[in-house]
Amino acid sequence: MKRLVLLLSVLSLAAFVALFPTPSASTVSTEATASADSPTSSVVVHCPWLQSDGFISSELNLAASDRFTAAVSLPVAGEVVAELSGGGQPFGVLSTNDLLEGSLTLAEIAAVVEFSGDAGGGVVIGDGDGILTSINCVSTEPGVWQLAGGSTLTGMNLELRLFNPFPQDAVVSIRVTSENDLEPESTLESVSVLAQSTKVIDIGSLLDLRQLLALSISDPEGLVIPSFIQTVEDGDVAGWTGAKASSEWDFPFTSSGAASGLLILTNDEATQVSFDIDAFTPDGAVSQLWQGVLEPRTVIELNIDELRALLPDPSIRPFGIRVRADAPMAAFLTGTGSGDMAAMTGLVDAATSWVVAGPGGAEANATVWVMNPSQNQATVSFQRSSNDGGLLSAEKTLIPPGSVVGISTVRGMILESDQPVSVAWIGSAVGATAFTGAIGLAP
Numbered sequence: 152m153k154r155l156v157l158l159l160s161v162l163s164l165a166a167f168v169a170l171f172p173t174p175s176a177s178t179v180s181t182e183a184t185a186s187a188d189s190p191t192s193s194v195v196v197h198c199p200w201l202q203s204d205g206f207i208s209s210e211l212n213l214a215a216s217d218r219f220t221a222a223v224s225l226p227v228a229g230e231v232v233a234e235l236s237g238g239g240q241p242f243g244v245l246s247t248n249d250l251l252e253g254s255l256t257l258a259e260i261a262a263v264v265e266f267s268g269d270a271g272g273g274v275v276i277g278d279g280d281g282i283l284t285s286i287n288c289v290s291t292e293p294g295v296w297q298l299a300g301g302s303t304l305t306g307m308n309l310e311l312r313l314f315n316p317f318p319q320d321a322v323v324s325i326r327v328t329s330e331n332d333l334e335p336e337s338t339l340e341s342v343s344v345l346a347q348s349t350k351v352i353d354i355g356s357l358l359d360l361r362q363l364l365a366l367s368i369s370d371p372e373g374l375v376i377p378s379f380i381q382t383v384e385d386g387d388v389a390g391w392t393g394a395k396a397s398s399e400w401d402f403p404f405t406s407s408g409a410a411s412g413l414l415i416l417t418n419d420e421a422t423q424v425s426f427d428i429d430a431f432t433p434d435g436a437v438s439q440l441w442q443g444v445l446e447p448r449t450v451i452e453l454n455i456d457e458l459r460a461l462l463p464d465p466s467i468r469p470f471g472i473r474v475r476a477d478a479p480m481a482a483f484l485t486g487t488g489s490g491d492m493a494a495m496t497g498l499v500d501a502a503t504s505w506v507v508a509g510p511g512g513a514e515a516n517a518t519v520w521v522m523n524p525s526q527n528q529a530t531v532s533f534q535r536s537s538n539d540g541g542l543l544s545a546e547k548t549l550i551p552p553g554s555v556v557g558i559s560t561v562r563g564m565i566l567e568s569d570q571p572v573s574v575a576w577i578g579s580a581v582g583a584t585a586f587t588g589a590i591g592l593a594p
Contacts, residue, residue, distance in 0.1 A: 193265050193266060193267055193268070194265070194266045194268065194269060194270060194271050194290075195263065195264065195265045195266075195290065196263075196264050196266075196271070196272055196273055196288040196289060196290055197261070197262070197263055197264075197288060197289060197290070197291060197314060197316050197376045198211060198261060198262040198263075198264065198273055198275050198286070198288035199261050199286065199288075199289075199312055199314040199349070199376045199377075199378040199392060200260075200261065200275060200277075200286050200312060200378055200380060200390050201225075201247045201260040201261065201262060201275055201277075202247070202260065202277055203247040203248050203251060203260065206279045206280075206282070207277045207278065207279040207282055207284065207388065208246070208247065208248060208277065208278060208279065209246075209247045209275050209276065209277035209278075209284075210244050210245065210246050210247065210275070210276050210277075211223070211244070211245040211247065211250075211262060211264075211273055211275055212242070212243070212244050212273060212274045212275070212276055212508040212509045212563065213242070213243045213244075213245070213264060213266075213271065213272075213273045213508065214241060214242050214243075214271065214272060214273070214274075214506045214507070214508035214563055214565075214590065215241055215266060215268065215270055215271040215272075215506065216241065216270055216504060216506055216565050216592055217241055217268075218238065218239060218240055218241060219238050219241065219266055219267065219268055219271050220236065220237065220238030220239070220266070220267045220268075221236065221237065221238055221264050221265060221266045221267070221271065222234070222235070222236040222264070222265045222267075223235050223236070223245065223250075223262055223263070223264050223265075224262070224263045225250065225251075225260060225261070225262050225263075226261065226263065226316055226347035226348065227259060227260055227261075227347075227348065227349070228259065228345075228347075228348050229345055229346055229347050229348050230347065231347065232251070233250050233251060235250070238267075239540075240539060240540030240541050241506075241536070241540065241541065241542055241565065242508070242536040242540040242541075242562075242563045243540050244511075247260065259312075259348070259349040259350075259351055260349075261312075261314045261316065261349050261376075262275075262288070263316045264288060269593075270506075270592045270593070271506075272287075272288060272506060272508060272590035273287075273288035273508060274286070274287055274288065274508040274509040274587055274590075275288070275390075276509050276578070276585070277388070277390075278580060278583070279388075281385075281386060281387060281490060281581065281582040281583055282386075282387055282388050282580075282583050283387065283578055283579070283580040283583035283584060283585045284387075284388045284389060284390050284585060285390065285509055285578060285585040285586070285587040286378060286390035286391060286392060287391075287392055287495075287496070287587065287588055287590075289376060289392050291316075291374050291375075291376050292374075292395075293370070293374065294369075294395055295367055295368065295369045295395070295396070295419065296366075296367070296368040296369075296370075296375075296377050296393035296394065296395065297365070297366070297367060297368075297393060297394050297395070297396055297417055297419060297480075297481035298311075298365070298366045298368060298377050298378070298379055298391075298392075298393035298394070299363075299364065299365035299366070299415045299416075299417040299450050299481060299483050300363070300364075300365075300379065300381075300391070300413070300415040300483040300484075300485045300494055301354065301363075301364045301379045301381055302361065302362055302363060302364065302381065303354060303355040303358055303359050303360060303361045303364065304360060304361070304362055305360070306383065306384035307355070307381065307382070307383060307384070308353075308355055308381070308382040308384070309353075309354040309355050309364070309379060309380075309381050309382075310351055310352065310353060310354065310379070310380040310381075310382075311325075311351070311352040311354050311366065311377065311378075311379060312349055312350070312351050312352075312377065312378045312379075312380060313342065313344045313349065313350045313351075313352070313368075313375045313376075313377055314344075314349045314375060314376045314377075314378070315344040315345065315346060315347065315348055315349070315350075315373060315374070315375050316347060316376070317346060317347070317373060317374060318346050318347060319346055319373050320343060320344065320345055320346050320372070320373060321343070321344045321346075321370055321372055321373025321374060321375050322341060322342065322343050322344070322370070322371060322372040322373065323341075323342050323344060323368055323369065323370045323371075323373075323375055324339075324340055324341060324342070324368075324369050324370075324371065325339035325340070325342060325366055325367070325368050326339075326366070326367040326419070326448075327339065327358065327364060327365070327366055327367075328364070328365045328366075328367075328417065328419075328448055328449060328450050329358065329361040329362070329363060329364050329365070329450070330361065330362050330363050330450075331361070332448075332449070333448060334358055334361075334364075336357055336358065338357060339352075339357070344373070344375055363415070363450055363451075363452055364450070365415070365417040365419075365450035366393075367419040368393060376392065376393070377392070377393040378390060378391060378392045378393065379391055379494070381492055381494065382492075383487075383490055383491075383492045385490065386490030386491065386492065386582075387490055387491045387492040387493070387582070387583045387584065388492065389485070389492040389493050389494040389585070389586075390494070391483065391494040391495055391496050392496055393496070394481050394483075394496045394497065394499075395481075395499075396419065396420075396479035396480055396481050397479055397480075397481070397499045398475065398476045398477070398478060398479050398480070399473065399474065399475055399476070399499065400473070400474040400481075400482035400497035400498065400499065401471070401472075401473050401474075401497060401498040401499075401501060401522060401524065401573035402414070402471060402472050402473075402474075402482075402484050402495075402497055402498070402573075402575065403431075403471045403498075403520040403521060403522035403555060403573050403574060403575045404469035404470070404471060404518075404520040404555070404557075404575060404577060404586075405455045405458070405459075405468075405469050405470055405471065405472055405484065406455045406456075406468060406469050406486055407469065407486060407493070407577045407579070407584050407586075411454075411455065411456060411486060411487065411488065412454075412455035412456075412469075412484060412485065412486045413452045413453065413454060413455065413484070413485045413486070413487075414428075414452065414453040414455060414458070414472070414474075414482065414483075414484055415450065415451075415452050415482065415483040415484070415485060416443075416445055416450070416451050416452075416453070416474065416480060416481070416482050417445070417449070417450040417451075417480060417481050417482075417483075418445035418446070418447065418448065418449055418450075418478075418480045419448060419480075419481075420447060420448070420478060420479070420480075421447050421448065422447055422478070423444055423445060423446050423447055424444070424445040424476050424477060424478045424479075424480045425442075425443070425444050425445075425476065425477045426442070426443055426444070426445065426474055426475060426476040426477070426480070427439050427441070427442050427474075427475045427476075428440050428441040428442070428443075428453075428458065428472050428473070428474055428475075429472065429473045429475065429524070430458070430461075430462060430470055430471070430472050431470060431471040431472065431473070431522050431523070431524060431553050431554055431555050432462060432464070432467045432470045432471075432554060432555065433467065433554055433555060433556070434463070434464060434467070434554070435551065435552070435553045435554055436524070436552070436553025436554070437461075437462060437463065440458060440461050440462070440472070441453065441458060441461065445476075445480055458472070469520065469555075469577075470555060471520065471522035471524075471555045471573070473524055474497070481497075482497040483495070483496055483497060484497065484586060486584060486586060488584065490582060490583075491582070491583060491584045492584075493577075493584040493585050493586040494586060495575065495586035495587060495588055496588065497588075498573050498574075498575065498588050498589075498591070500571075500591060501524060501525075501571035501572055501573045501591075502571055502572070502573075502591035502592060502593075502594075503567065503568045503569070503570070503571055503572070503594060504565075504566070504567055504568075504591070504592040504594065505565070505566040505568075505572070505574040505589045505590065505591055505592065506563070506564075506565050506566075506589065506590040506592060507519055507560075507563050507564045507565070507566070507574065507576055507589045507590075508563050508589075508590060509563065509576070509578065509587055510560050510561060510562055510563055510564075510576060510578065511536070511561055511562040511563060516559075516560075516561050516578070516579055516580075517559070517560055517561070517576045517577060517578045517579070518557045518558065518559050518560075518576060518577050518579075519557065519558045519559075519560055519564065519566075519574060519575075519576040519589070520555055520556070520557050520558075520574070520575055520576065520577070521548075521550055521555065521556050521557075521558065521566065521568075521572050521573075521574050522550075522554075522555045522572060522573045522574075523550040523551070523552060523553065523554055523555070523556075523568075523570060523572050524553065524571075524572075524573065525552060525553075525570045525571060525572075526552045526553070527552055527570050528549060528550065528551055528552055528570070529549070529550040529568050529569060529570035529572055530547060530549055530550075530568065530569045530570075531547065531548050531549075531550055531556075531566055531567070531568045531572065532545050532546070532547050532566070532567045532568075533545070533546055533547075533548070533558065533564050533565065533566040533567075534546070534564060534565050535560055535562050535563070535564045536562040536563040536564060537562075542565065550568075550572065560576075566589075574588075574589035574591075575587060575588045575589055576589065
């Protein structure tokens with residue numbers, strides 16, 4: 152087992168910000184724990200995809216609202232192949248290549264990150280020739296995951312990754328819906344995922360030539376974190392995680408200049424769900440831009456350009472939306488262009504504190520979109536990351552009620568608002584795009 156030290160910086164691993172003792176295997180926990188004899192606490196997130204090969208080089212971007220320490224472990228095929236700890240600044244980047252010391256090329260890498268303290272999160276950024284990929288690290292809890300927006304049409308390769316970070320084996324049951332309604336697939340009815348491992352399933356080999364796929368993933372035994380990795384032939388790669396059903400979803404943007412958007416809505420319940428879509432533009436809110444019904448166990452896609460055409464000023468791009476439903480469902484956003492592919496899971500809750508991790512990783516420039524769905528003006532204070540992972544001087548912007556504001560950046564940032572807002576960012580590189588949700592922090 153390799154013993155490494157985490158080098159935290161914003162742009163590279165060249166600068167040490169602080170070093171802490173490397174933990175033993177027993178101290179790299181895959182569950183948040185707090186000692187009864189100590190006031191300390193921890194937050195654990197799981198990063199279901201990293202990649203280090205000749206096509207994509209990935210970085211794990213860690214961030215918190217203040218200085219943090221974190222323990223990181225990489226469980227692969229039942230063994231922790233690397234573990235490390237470090238910290239000292241609010242932002243840090245860890246290269247997968249350096250973490251593995253260049254000696255391993257693995258297709259099934261994932262990470263567990265345990266932050267000391269009450270808040271912290273991570274985003275994995277991957278890049279290559281014409282490729283920019285981002286995927287959020289998430290927490291896990293028992294229940295049913297929804298994952299939608301993938302395609303197996305010609306030229307589209309779709310992988311389902313099931314990450315089990317825990318020391319017990321898991322068994323999951325997967326129900327598949329497409330534009331053809333329910334898709335019986337016996338091989339997915341009971342799928343075993345070994346402890347501390349990632350199972351990769353080629354969905355295209357099971358369900359070929361499907362335009363739109365939605366998965367409902369239940370884990371009656373153990374816990375997993377599901378994600379899609381969608382590859383465009385000779386083009387970009389997109390990654391996004393599953394979500395728990397909710398009656399409200401936010402998207403602070405709906406497309407970028409390079410990738411036209413699709414809003415994906417899925418209902419896994421046996422009863423229909425009614426929904427409204429509210430729009431938020433630089434000129435203010437448009438209530439009930441669209442209304443619809445999701446039939447039981449269906450998935451639909453709404454073209455963002457068609458929604459934009461309903462705005463008072465159809466030239467606005469991008470604009471934000473909120474999906475409100477009368478029962479829990481799930482929502483995702485995808486974007487495609489000439490070789491571009493981007494996707495993200497919707498944001499469930501607006502918040503007053505956000506951390507934007509990822510810009511600057513893999514040389515990804517970004518526009519951070521802040522959406523104010525309230526009826527009050529929001530005063531947003533933000534601090535960009537410095538070169539060494541610290542924070543630059545605070546700046547402020549005012550966001551009128553029911554509107555969105557874009558902030559350009561080449562680094563991560565933290566944001567504080569006097570009103571609940573929703574935050575996500577669009578990353579751009581040569582010939583590639585990525586959609587990424589920011590990390591909301593509990594008050």
